[in-house]
Amino acid sequence: MSFTTNQYGLFLSACLFSLLSLSSQARPGPLQALTVYKTPTCGCCKKWLSHLLAQGVAAQGRELASLSALKSRHGIAPRYRSCHTALSHDGWVFEGHVPAKFIQQFLANPKADAIGLSVPAMPLGSPGMEVDERFMPYQVLMLMKDGSHQVYAQIDTYEEQF
Numbered sequence: 001m002s003f004t005t006n007q008y009g010l011f012l013s014a015c016l017f018s019l020l021s022l023s024s025q026a027r028p029g030p031l032q033a034l035t036v037y038k039t040p041t042c043g044c045c046k047k048w049l050s051h052l053l054a055q056g057v058a059a060q061g062r063e064l065a066s067l068s069a070l071k072s073r074h075g076i077a078p079r080y081r082s083c084h085t086a087l088s089h090d091g092w093v094f095e096g097h098v099p100a101k102f103i104q105q106f107l108a109n110p111k112a113d114a115i116g117l118s119v120p121a122m123p124l125g126s127p128g129m130e131v132d133e134r135f136m137p138y139q140v141l142m143l144m145k146d147g148s149h150q151v152y153a154q155i156d157t158y159e160e161q162f
Contacts, residue, residue: 034088036049036061036062045083047128075093075143076115095117095143096126099126101162102117111142116142123137137157
C-alpha cells in the first residue's frame with residue numbers, strides 16, 4: 001500500500017492528534033486530596049465541599065462534634081477561624097470558605113514559612129455562603145508559621161473567586 005504526499009500528511013496529523021489526546025488524558029488529577037473537617041449540622045460546609053469538587057479539587061468530608069482541638073493542633077489562631085477546616089495530605093491548612101482557585105494556586109507553589117490559607121468568619125457570597133445575588137468583599141489570608149498572616153488575595157467581586 002502506498003500513500004500520496006497528501007495522504008501521508010493526513011496520516012501523520014492523525015497520529016499526532018491521537019498522541020496529544022492520550023497525553024492530555026494522562027495528566028494527573030488534583031495536586032492533593034483534601035480532608036474537610038466539619039460539624040454534622042453545618043449546611044454551608046456541605047456547599048463549600050460541593051464547590052471544591054465542582055472546581056476539580058478532590059475532597060472528602062469528615063464530621064466531628066467539635067473542631068476547636070483540631071484547629072488548635074494545626075496552628076489556626078481563633079482570629080483566623082471559620083466553620084470548617086480542610087487539611088491536605090502534606091499538612092497544609094485551608095480554613096473556612098477559601099475558593100478552590102486559591103487552594104490550587106497555593107498547592108502548586110506553597111510557601112515554606114506558611115501553614116496554609118484562611119477566609120476568617122463566613123463572608124456572604126463566598127463559596128458555600130451564597131445568598132441570592134448578595135456579595136461581601138473579603139480577603140484570603142496566608143497563615144504563617146509564626147502566627148501572623150499576609151493577604152494572599154483580595155476578592156472584590158463574586159467572579160474573582162473562580
